[in-house]
Amino acid sequence: MRRDNITPVNPRPEFIRLQRKGRCFYTGLGRSKLSELIMPTKENNYTPLVKSVNLCTNGKKRGLRLIELQSLFDYLHGEVEKFQSEIRKGGAQ
Numbered sequence: 001m002r003r004d005n006i007t008p009v010n011p012r013p014e015f016i017r018l019q020r021k022g023r024c025f026y027t028g029l030g031r032s033k034l035s036e037l038i039m040p041t042k043e044n045n046y047t048p049l050v051k052s053v054n055l056c057t058n059g060k061k062r063g064l065r066l067i068e069l070q071s072l073f074d075y076l077h078g079e080v081e082k083f084q085s086e087i088r089k090g091g092a093q
Contacts, residue, residue, distance in 0.1 A: 015066040018052070026069060027076065037075065038067055050075050 016026065018038070023030050029037075036043075038052040051071035056063025 013069060015053075016069050016072075018065040018067060027072060034067065034072075037072070038065070 040046040051068040
């Protein structure tokens with residue numbers, strides 16, 4: 001039997017929702033760490049390290065925060081590279 005149009009069972013989404021509780025299914029990061037990465041703060045010089053979007057209905061204070069998953073993965077891979085570089089230099093802790 002030939003199946004040309006097979007879709008993966010669990011394709012990786014482009015965006016993920018900032019969870020209300022628990023940990024991110026894809027990275028294991030908690031809500032507070034994800035918030036730290038996606039929100040502009042003094043610590044990140046008001047430039048978030050990971051891309052996200054807030055889908056908010058006009059007139060509402062709250063919305064649905066979506067994180068661009070590839071941006072999160074790119075950030076984490078960059079952190080791995082920094083860590084590996086520090087190990088090679090002998091300065092990782």
